[in-house]
Amino acid sequence: MSYVDEVLEKIKKRDADQPEFIQAVTEVLDSLRPVIDKDEQKYRDLAILERITEPDRQIMFRVPWVDDNGKVQVNRGFRVQFNNAIGPYKGGLRLHPSVNLGIIKFLGFEQIFKNSLTTLPIGGGKGGSDFDPKGKSDNEIMKFCQSFMTELSKYIGADEDVPAGDIGTGAREIGFMFGQYKRIKGLYEGVLTGKGLTYGGSLARTEATGYGLLYLTEEMVKCHGDKMEGKVVAISGSGNVAIYACQKAQQLGAKVVTVSDSTGWIYDPEGIDVELLKEVKEVKRARLTEYASARKSAEYHEKKNGEHGVWQYKVDIALPCATQNELDLEDAKMLVANGVKYVAEGANMPTTLDATKYFLDNKVPFVGGKAANAGGVATSALEMSQNSERLSWSFEEVDSKLKNIMVGIYHNIDDAAKEYGMEGNYVAGANIAGFKKVVEAMIAQGVC
Ligand code: NDP
Numbered sequence: 001m002s003y004v005d006e007v008l009e010k011i012k013k014r015d016a017d018q019p020e021f022i023q024a025v026t027e028v029l030d031s032l033r034p035v036i037d038k039d040e041q042k043y044r045d046l047a048i049l050e051r052i053t054e055p056d057r058q059i060m061f062r063v064p065w066v067d068d069n070g071k072v073q074v075n076r077g078f079r080v081q082f083n084n085a086i087g088p089y090k091g092g093l094r095l096h097p098s099v100n101l102g103i104i105k106f107l108g109f110e111q112i113f114k115n116s117l118t119t120l121p122i123g124g125g126k127g128g129s130d131f132d133p134k135g136k137s138d139n140e141i142m143k144f145c146q147s148f149m150t151e152l153s154k155y156i157g158a159d160e161d162v163p164a165g166d167i168g169t170g171a172r173e174i175g176f177m178f179g180q181y182k183r184i185k186g187l188y189e190g191v192l193t194g195k196g197l198t199y200g201g202s203l204a205r206t207e208a209t210g211y212g213l214l215y216l217t218e219e220m221v222k223c224h225g226d227k228m229e230g231k232v233v234a235i236s237g238s239g240n241v242a243i244y245a246c247q248k249a250q251q252l253g254a255k256v257v258t259v260s261d262s263t264g265w266i267y268d269p270e271g272i273d274v275e276l277l278k279e280v281k282e283v284k285r286a287r288l289t290e291y292a293s294a295r296k297s298a299e300y301h302e303k304k305n306g307e308h309g310v311w312q313y314k315v316d317i318a319l320p321c322a323t324q325n326e327l328d329l330e331d332a333k334m335l336v337a338n339g340v341k342y343v344a345e346g347a348n349m350p351t352t353l354d355a356t357k358y359f360l361d362n363k364v365p366f367v368g369g370k371a372a373n374a375g376g377v378a379t380s381a382l383e384m385s386q387n388s389e390r391l392s393w394s395f396e397e398v399d400s401k402l403k404n405i406m407v408g409i410y411h412n413i414d415d416a417a418k419e420y421g422m423e424g425n426y427v428a429g430a431n432i433a434g435f436k437k438v439v440e441a442m443i444a445q446g447v448c
Helices: 003-014 019-038 040-045 048-052 101-117 138-152 171-185 205-223 240-251 274-283 289-294 329-337 353-361 374-389 395-419 426-444
Strands: 057-066 072-083 089-095 123-129 161-164 232-235 255-260 264-267 299-302 317-319 342-344
Touching: 003 019, 003 040, 003 048, 019 040, 019 101, 019 353, 019 426, 048 426, 057 101, 057 138, 072 089, 072 101, 072 138, 072 161, 089 101, 089 171, 089 374, 101 123, 101 374, 101 395, 101 426, 123 138, 123 161, 138 171, 161 374, 205 240, 205 317, 205 342, 205 374, 205 395, 232 240, 240 255, 240 274, 240 317, 264 289, 274 289, 289 299, 329 353, 374 395, 395 426
Parallel strands: 089 123, 089 161, 232 255, 232 317, 317 342
Antiparallel strands: 057 072, 072 123, 255 264, 264 299
16 A cells, blocks of 8 residues: 555544544645655655644643623633644634534644745644634624633643634634733744734734735736636635635726635625725625625525525636535536636635535636645735844735745646646645655655
8 A cells, every 4th residue: 555545544534533634644645646646755764744734732731711791701712733844834714613622633733835835944733623703792702812822821831832713713812812822921022923004913904814815816827828807706705814815806907706604695796886895894794785785786685595506607717715525516517617717715725625526627726725825825925024133024015025925836836746647636736745845845854
C-alpha cells in the first residue's frame, strides 16, 4: 500500500467521528501523491504525513457565562494549534452552533497550507465555540467573549498564536476579546487580528477576503485570455466575505446576481445593491427578506432541501462564500450545464469532493479556498506587521500589498500544477505549493 493510502486509512479509523477533517485530509493527501510518490521513502522515514495531520495540540474548554435572565449558560470552546513550522499559529475563531472538534481540525489543517501560500511567516491554527451569536444581546455577546478569552488567554500571544475572526466573529466580538486579554495579561500586543481601527486594526482587513478572492479570480480570468467586465456572477452567503466579494466584483465591471443566508437566497437580475446589502446585514443584522422588500428587482426564495439555490442560474462565475459543503455534485452539474466558466471558493471547503472533481473533469478552472480566500489571513499578517512596527499603513498600501499577494498566489499554484504535470489543476497546485514550504521547514527543524 502506498504511504499516502496507509496514512489516510489510519486517519479514517482513528478520527472516524470527524467527517469534515477526513474530507480535508483526503483532498490534500490525494493531490500530494505526485510529490510523495517521488520520494516516498524519505517522507515515510520522517513520518511527515503523520506529523502534518496531527495537531501540535488541541485545547478544549468550558465557557460559562450569564445570560440576560440571570441564567448560567455553558458552551464548549476550542483552539487547535496545528502547525507552527513557519510562524506563530494563525487562524480564525468560529462561533456557530455546528462547531465541534472535527470542524475546527479541518479548518486548522487547511489553514497550514493557506498560510504558507501567502508567503508570510504564519503557522496554522483555528478555534471557536458552539455558541450561537444569533439573537443574543450585545451584553450577552460580551459576557460570552470575556469568558471565552479568560481561558483562551492562557494559550495565545503575539509571538505564539494570533486568532482572528471567522463565521460569527466580527469586529464586535474581536473587540470584546481583545479588551479581556489586555485586562488579564496587562499586555497591549497584537494578539488578535481584525481589530478596530482605533486600537491596532488594519485598514482593508474588513474587505480583504472578498477583495482578495476577486483579485485572484481576475488574474485567473486574465490568464485565460478573458476579462471580468460584463461577467455574470453567483455569490452565496451575505456575510463578511460575500459582501466584499460582491463589492469588488462590481468594481471590476461584473454583475453579481445572487446572495444567500442560512434561511434563503436573493436573485436580483439587475445586480445586487451592495450598499443596501451592507445596511441589512452589517447595520441591522437582519434577514435577506428585508433586502427583497426594499428592492423591486429582487426575488427572495426560502431555502428548501434539495434545491439548487444560488447555483441554479446561468452565470459565468460562481463564488461560494458561505460555509462548508454548500455546493454539491448536483449543483456543480447544474452550473456546468449552464455554462459556468470559472469557480473560486471564498468560503472554506464549500464545494464537496465529488463536486470539485466534476469541475476538474469538465475543465472548469476551479480555485479552492486555500488559495482563493487567503487574502483574509494575508491581511491579518499585515496587521501583525503593523502592530509590531507600531505603525498604521494607508488603505491603498495594504490593498496593493493584498493584490500583489493574491496575484502571486495564482501564479504560484499555477506553476506548481504545471511542474507536476497537472496543468490547470489549481487544487493540486495549491496543496503542493503550500505543502512543500511547510515540509522544508519541518525537516530543517528536526523531529518535533
Ligand atoms: P459571516 O458570519 O460573516 O457570514 C457567513 C455567511 O454564511 C452568512 O451569510 C450566513 O448566513 C451564511 N451561512 C452560515 N452557515 C450557513 C449554513 N449552514 N447554510 C447556509 N448559509 C450559511 O462569515 P464570513 O463571511 O467571515 O465567512 C464565510 C466563509 O468564509 C467561512 O467558510 C469562513 O471560514 C471563510 N473565510 C472567512 C474569512 C474572513 O476573513 N472572514 C477568511 C477566510 C475564509 P446567516 O447570516 O443566516 O448565518
